[in-house]
Amino acid sequence: MTWDTEVDVAVVGGGACGVMTALRAARDPGRVVAVFEKSAREGCNAAISSGSLAAGGTRFQEAAGIDDSPQRHADDILRASGDEEWRPVVEALCAAAPRVVEWIADTGYPIELGTDMPRAGMTALRLHTDTGRLGGARLMRHLRGLLEARDNAAFVDEAPAVGLMSDGGKVTGVVIAQNGSMQRVRAGAVVLATDGFAADQNLVERHLPHLGTPYYGGVSTSTGDALAWAERLGAQVRNMGAGLRSGLVVVDHGTRVSPALPFNGAVLVNADGERFVDEESKGYSSMAGVLQRQPGERAAMIWDAAAMAATRESEMMRESLAAGAVRDCATLDDLAACLGRTAAETERALTPLPGRRRLTAPYHLAWVTHGLLATQGGLVIDPSGRVLNGAGEPIPGLFAGGGAACGLAGPHSDGYLSGNGLLSAFGMGWIIGGGRGLSPAPARSGRRG
Ligand SMILES: Cc1cc2nc3c(=O)[nH]c(=O)nc-3n(C[C@H](O)[C@H](O)[C@H](O)COP(=O)(O)OP(=O)(O)OC[C@H]3O[C@@H](n4cnc5c(N)ncnc54)[C@H](O)[C@@H]3O)c2cc1C
Structure with missing residues (x-):
């Protein structure tokens, strides 16, 4: 096999999940991390989102005298979704959420608790937002700025992934279309952070025909690219009818x-x-x-x-x-x-x-x-973000988070609770990027050949 380049962690998609994964993974200075982004110009949903971050048990809530916890947050989500089978993933995300929000604040981003942001199904005020209420664009600019400052991480724009490379069932890399040619990138781990498929009309008609003809309020890049690649390797999907x-x-x-x-x-x-x-x-x-x-x-x-x-x-x-x-x-x-x-x-x-x-x-x-706005069905993962096959076993080398993975709404859109989207994305990025699954690639010898 000839490789064009080699990294330890290849992240596909430079939105909420992808950037958070990369920031966390790149804390290890010995690790080389690359984020391959289809088009920052076309954008990610995180950047057009309201930027409301749901987290239970933060210091911001404590200062406001609000009694909350990750467990209460998880219970609210599961009461709305009825998706008990997904409890381990929900609990892992809710446990990460306060640390994600406080870490973002500690990097200099102006966060406050939205005490004026009550939402149906939430038993405590737990949406956090930027003090100027400028939405997700400001947050994504901030996080991408942090990533650019790292020597061992690269954000490669206008570089869509077009497929996965695998060997004997293990994912070994990703194929990137760049400057009119295909680049084979060898990677110790590949993280699918491409969001869902709401911009692909055929997929929406197939999986969510009950929606009729809704106004589409998401970005054009959500075309579900990663789902097909992962399914070809035996990955499972669930809750595809939820949005x-x-x-x-x-x-x-x-x-x-x-x-x-x-x-x-x-x-x-x-x-x-x-x-x-x-x-x-x-x-x-x-x-x-x-x-x-x-x-x-x-x-x-x-x-x-x-x-x-x-x-x-x-x-x-x-x-x-x-x-x-x-x-x-x-x-x-x-x-x-x-x-x-x-x-x-x-x-x-x-x-x-x-x-x-x-x-x-x-x-x-x-x-x-x-x-x-976005789809909520996607790849079956475990609480560490590892993509699972039909037997419930991890596909070696493959991770997913955010809208590429199954979300938190359960089987129906009615189960979506405010803040679930960025919770799945930032939360799973935090977990995957900080996890032990991302060990350095075994041999980073020749960059070509
Ligand atoms: C209008 C709107 C408002 C919202 N408000 C909120 C909110 O306030 N709070 C909340 O929790 N959630 C909100 N959401 C949902 C939230 O934005 C998403 O759930 C979240 O952004 C998903 O994160 P992600 O990282 O999976 O995807 P994204 O943030 O969409 O990032 C995915 C990235 O992957 C890239 N990509 C796709 N395919 C490829 C490919 N083949 N190769 C390389 N790159 C690729 C895309 O270009 C994109 O940059 C909102 C959504 C919308 C549309």
């Missing part, structure tokens, strides 16, 4: 409104002028399915000045406001006109559920629909 959906996508704009709005009194009214759901009871992924069943697959999210003040600093609200996606209605009559209903019907629709407050004029309104 990270959003019921907060603004019609005709594609921006999203804040998931905290319902917790600040916002109501959803459908095109028939009817309330149809307890707005606080559903996470945004689960709410997507509810919206899909409404007339025109949409509903009006209505809120007032108090709810606006509590949410407008989120990156989602800033984007929606900047896009002109929010309508202002000074009076009940104006709101009724926006809804195409009478004032009496509108008044009735605004009747608060027991224990909730009544909205007061002036009002704000955005028509929201359902979207798909």
